Amino acid sequence: MAKVIRSTVLPAPIEVVWDVLRDFNGHDRWHPAVASSEIERGRDADRVGSIRRFKLTDGSELREQLLTLSDAETAYSYCLFDTPIPLFNYVSHLRLMPVTDSDHTFWEWEGRFDTPADQHDAMVRLVGTDIYEAGFGAIRTHLGLES
Template identity: 70%
Template sequence: MVKVYRSTILPAPIEAVWDILRDFNGHDRWHPAIADSQIERGNPADRVSAVRRFRLTDGAELREQLLTLSDMETSFSYCLLETPVPLLNYVAHVRLAPVTDGDWTFWEWESRFDTPRGQEDALAALVGDDIYQAGFDAIRAEMGLEAA
């Protein structure tokens, strides 16, 4: 099993960051890899079990399901249902925590998944760099924050 973990600190209040990340169908507005996204069956984006179908800028289509969402813990988790990339049994968790010294936000994004033998390092780098780190950078840009 592969585990990917990335974290960052954003110079913004947790409420402002959570307001953007909480929208399970909002990633197409800020993540550079996402071309468009929609929630299937007209369900609300914050309903646990909601499924988002989205297209990447390279044309690939994916489906992910919201597994948990907690406003109290400023966290959510989701899994991949369909993907052209062999990320098997992929489950990810996003958590925010307040950094009280300066009213900043600590953001961690992690996942675990299986993959065909020999592809572990390449797929861990893809997830960690092209998804998570690119997401951190995109939120900074979306919020007008300085780069880390």
Template identity: 60%
Template sequence: MVHIVESTILDAPVEAVWAVLRDFNGFDQWHPAIADSRIDRGYTSDKIGCVRRLHLIDGSELREQLLTLSDADMAFSYCLMETPVPLLNYVAHVRLAPVTDGDRTFWHWQCRFDTPPGRETELRDMVANNIYRAGFDAVREHMGLPVSREGGNS
């Protein structure tokens, strides 16, 4: 099983970052890999169990289901239901926390998934770089923040 943990610091208040990330149907507004997003069955994007259908810029499609959402904890979890990439049993968790040294946000994004034998490193790197780290920089750009990894990815 592959386990990825990435984190960063954003120079923005945690409430502002949560407003962007909380919208389970809004990732197409900021993530460079996503062309468009919609929630199936007319559910709202904050309904536990809702399924988002993401069309990627390469023309492929995937479906993800919202598993948990907590405004109090500024956290949510989701799983992949259908994907063109073999990320099997993929479950991800996103959590935000205020950084008290300045009006900043700590963003923690992690996942676990299985892969076909021999593809662990390739798929770990793809998720860490093309989804998580690209997402960190894309949210910075979306919010008008400097695009920098100096806050640290770990």
């Protein structure tokens, strides 16, 4: 099983960052890889069990399910159902923590998944760089923060 962990510190209060990231269906407004997103069956985006179906800018479609959501812990987790790439049993955890001496936010994004051995390095790079690190930069831009 592959494990990818990326983290960053954002120069913004945790409430500001959580307000954007908490929206399980809002990643099309800030992540550069996501073109559009919708929650299936008209459910609320913050309801555990909700499934988001989204299109990437390359036209491929994915489906992910919200597994947990905690405002108290400023965290959620989700799993990947359908994807055109070899990521199997993918589960991701996103967690924010306050950096109390500066009113900044620590953001950790972790994923675990299975993939064929010959795809391991490529999938780790894709998740770590193209999803997580690209997301960090995109949130900075979205919130108007310095890079």
